[in-house]
Amino acid sequence: MAYCRNCGAPIADQAVICPRCGVAQSGSGGSLTDNGSLGWGVLSFFLPVVGLILFLVWREEKPKSARVSGIGALIGTGVSVLLSIGAMVLYVVAFAAAVSVAM
Numbered sequence: 001m002a003y004c005r006n007c008g009a010p011i012a013d014q015a016v017i018c019p020r021c022g023v024a025q026s027g028s029g030g031s032l033t034d035n036g037s038l039g040w041g042v043l044s045f046f047l048p049v050v051g052l053i054l055f056l057v058w059r060e061e062k063p064k065s066a067r068v069s070g071i072g073a074l075i076g077t078g079v080s081v082l083l084s085i086g087a088m089v090l091y092v093v094a095f096a097a098a099v100s101v102a103m
């Protein structure tokens, strides 16, 4: 149980606004929860651009979440680059095979 930093009324730990006086609560349990959730890493893995933006935006206020997003974006970028290289190699090999069969 936390207490309102304005009026001292008991409020829920995750409360963003005090239900009694309406003052926004900051600090431990505010809207800026920096839990470094793995979900951001997964999101960044599939959408590296989003991960990069989150990383830049959160660098100051949410270092943990920013780190997870940044790592996810890096891995996502690396995997997509590897996949493109793999696809290109496959394409070249298939093309060379087709040409050699044709000739």
Ligand SMILES: [Zn+2]
Pocket: 004, 005, 006, 007, 008, 009, 018, 019, 020, 021, 022, 023
């Ligand atoms: Zn209050």
